[in-house]
Amino acid sequence: MDDTTSSPQRGTEAPRVPWRLRLFGRLLESWIRIKPDPADPKSLLLPGVPVIYVTERYGLSDALILEQACREAGLPSALIPPPNLSTRRKRSYFATSMRNSLFWNPARRRPPTQPLAELVAQLELLPDADVQLVPVSIFVGRAPNRQSGWFSVLFSENWVVVGRFRRVLGLVLNGRDTHVQFSTPVSLRSVLVQERDQPRERTVRKISRVLRAHFHRIRAAVIGPDLSHRRTVVDAVVNAESVQEFVTTTASKENLTRELAMRRAHDYAVEIAADYSHTVVRSLSFMLSTFWNKLYDGVTMNHFDQVRAVAPGHVVIYVPCHRSHIDYLLVSWLLYTNGIVPPHIAAGVNLNLPVVGPILRRGGAFFLRRSFKANALYSAVFNEYVSQLYTRGVSMEYFIEGGRSRTGRLLQPKAGMLAMTLRAFLRESRRRPVVFQPVYIGYEKLMEGNSYIGELSGQAKKKESLLGLLRSVKKLRERYGRVAVNFGEPVFLDDLLQREAPDWRASAHEEKPEWFGRSVDALAESIQISINRAADVNPINLLAVALLATPKHAMAETDLITQLDLYKSLLAELPYGERMTLTPMTPQQIIAYGEQMQWIRRIRHPLGDVLTSEGKQAVLLSYFRNNVLHLFATSAWIACCFINNRRMARASLLRLSKLIYPFIQSELFLPWDEGGFLERIQATVDFFMRRGVLMPDADGRVLNRGAGQGDAAFQLRTLAHSLLQAFERYYITIAVLVKHGPHTISSAELEKLCTLTAQRLTLLHELNAPEFFDNALFKGFIQQLRERRVIWTDDAGKLDFDAALNIVAKDAKVILSREIRHGILKLAPEPKAAAMGPGTPAAPADSDKAA
Incomplete structure (x- = not known):
């Protein structure tokens, strides 16, 4: 030296x-x-x-x-x-x-x-x-x-x-x-x-x-934090004042001795608590390094430096999107191998399997039941355990969607864990700063793909078991491409509370301040928006968006190259968010990669090759299209407006955009307010004009598309398809509701009828999109109608509405073809004669006059 x-x-x-x-x-x-x-x-x-x-x-x-x-x-x-x-x-x-x-x-x-x-x-x-x-x-x-x-x-x-x-x-x-x-x-x-x-x-x-x-x-x-022995944490939970109150209440209510009630609380805490072991975590990290190398062609991580800068001094809550059981392992492994302690992970009790459960528990997993509203003592123990983790400065990870997405979209959040974290934060006099770290995980192929399709098609969800885990080992021989993990913009709890309730500190000691529910909802929405803004666009996403827009999921190679180039240019010139990442592959390389991954097949032809995705592969591709659907929401909406219209005034486009935005914003977690969305519409129109897809008239107030057989019209039709099914679902909801009339069906009955109608439409029209009849999407749209006071619930719990609903149906004619509207009206279930009362509005008119 x-x-x-x-x-x-x-x-x-x-x-x-x-x-x-x-x-x-x-x-x-x-x-x-x-x-x-x-x-x-x-x-x-x-x-x-x-x-x-x-x-x-x-x-x-x-x-x-x-x-x-x-x-x-x-x-x-x-x-x-x-x-x-x-x-x-x-x-x-x-x-x-x-x-x-x-x-x-x-x-x-x-x-x-x-x-x-x-x-x-x-x-x-x-x-x-x-x-x-x-x-x-x-x-x-x-x-x-x-x-x-x-x-x-x-x-x-x-x-x-x-x-x-x-x-x-x-x-x-x-x-x-x-x-x-x-x-x-x-x-x-x-x-x-x-x-x-x-x-x-x-x-x-x-x-x-x-x-x-x-x-x-x-x-x-x-x-990682200097954790005491698990027994110490369990004792702290059981002896907490909040748990002791419920022990006393449970003993009195169920006629138990206090000792038996205490034992039950202790058993709950043992069932929940992690048993973190640095040695086990490091051993798992070593094992997973080999596992990822065999399973994937590579794992890409983006924007990690910002996480490293924020982590010291904060209690970090990692909130990834949830698409696979691999998510648990992948995020923890990446954090550990890059110098940050892996978090404690909230896992469903269904994963507490023999052999596997103890290993997960020592890796930081703590287990929770799917529902425990009816068990007040269990709820108190679990809340206290989360508070103990927060008090000790332990980072956590949980999935606010509540379960894995079977459609590829972000699910509507279930805010239970967020509420528990906020309560833990408020009850401490010396509050540790909390930051929520959204994480987007993008796959090119899923191990659970086939089971997702079955569940969306009505099959019962298979219960996790050790035998099922062993059977899945054979899937490790398949090729799953690359994985991208993007860390989104962090959400600082202090800042969010300051926006939602500037005087929150004055009432933080209350059991449930009036701003509590509003803040939890805002927190959940901010996290989902941040996840979407950090999306990774891989070659499979782009192929799915393009090919699934055609009737037979096939496209001439030249057309596919043009469409892929349009998508890449759109995302590059108008990026959805600062942390969005886009594949560097050219359209030709994307096609070659899709063939290599066996997602698409080439059909040779003297006049030009055709690329196609067939059968089950096409259905599976819908999952990856839905991963990035929100990125094309603005452009797809504009394209939808020109499917059945050669010309449209800018003012009409903006009017319709204001009308439809709350519904697609809720479904896709879009980041803009109404003004921001309209600005985005204007910027996207300018992009289309630069590409020659749309053309303005002399004074620029009217937009025109090319002839129906031209390339520009084809590009718009293909782009519009990614959002068209959402409007078909909206029209199904309105058609069923109007057909039954006011004061006849409840929200739950409407959801069921809409789901059945969509299923039947799928069977008749061979739509390879199982998420089309996903009950959650109908539920979200109905909720938005209620929040906008388009519909409301009467004293009997039935839905009521007035003639204004027909205005919404009338605007649908701008987007949906006459054939689709007639098909939906025909398939919508007929109401029972007895349920039809006087003054029932007529079903949506099917005239083709423009709105």
């Missing part, structure tokens, strides 16, 4: 690293591989200010690792005294912990604050001098790689203060995975200026305390 020197004073010999440390350093350097964070620590330093490094613990290995990291980064040496400071220190670093000598001598034991006190005293004598303190965290054995051995996980970094022998083993087994994190320097002079009126001893203690807290936060972010 070369000598590291600092700028010597004139006439003096440059200080040198002692030969013993140089020798040990050479031996260690041959084995240690350092991963610095940030990649260029030198950029953090204050220019011209002497550097003193601060570490968490003393130790020869830590000193040598710090010296190697400084040399590799071009930083001043840590093993020689700082320049221009005449202190007794022989090194340029100190630790915040007590030094442990090999031969214990009470006379030589100095308090950990002494080096800091000496520096403060020196600066008091030199008013113009300064020192920058650079906190440095060192972790040996942080991230496994493919060369890691199983034995090495036992000696990875954790919270335990280990002895010299264990440290040596850790260096031997994990030294090539050494993580050194340099933090932002602190000017000691600036701190002394701020504390100039305080005694020196108090200032030294305060700086030392802040440094220790900093190292604790960094360690918690990198390897």
